[in-house]
Amino acid sequence: MKEKLMKFMYGRYGNDELNQFLFKLVFVSLIISLLSGRASFFGEIFYILALIMVVFIYFRMFSKNFNKRYSERTLYLNFHNKVKLSLDKQNKIKEQKKSYAFFKCPSCKQKVRVPKGKGKISIHCPKCNVDFIKRS
Ligand SMILES: [Zn+2]
Secondary structure (H helix, E strand, C coil): HHHHHHHCCCCCCCHHHHHHHHHHHHHHHHHHHHCCCCHHHHHHHHHHHHHHHHHHHHHHHHCCCCHHHHHHHHHHHHHHHHHHHHHHHHHHHHHHHHHHHEEEECCCEEEEEEEECCCCCECCCCCCCCCCEEEE
């Protein structure tokens, strides 16, 4: 049995990060489908979506067109990295907002970062050397 399977999978693409991601999407879609009820509109849509993704996953696993699958994988990885980068950036901003207040310089519109909770302070713009008063 195992030999047969190995023979069958020989020369076929198999699994990759995109398939793993699609598996997760299938799982989420099925849960949404279950929660909204199979007979409802959303239940139906997400059930069909899950089925389509399962078919696509198997299609990719058994595919012999490696070039096409690699380019799909690259597309996915690029997308994944972009999302991750922007999430990291947002987290960083959130983290900074906890301890810093951000002000725009009234003369050059440069964003200036100052420690939070210091009361009324004079802020020095590093770009145009203007000082302005704000409450942090
Ligand atoms: Zn300025």
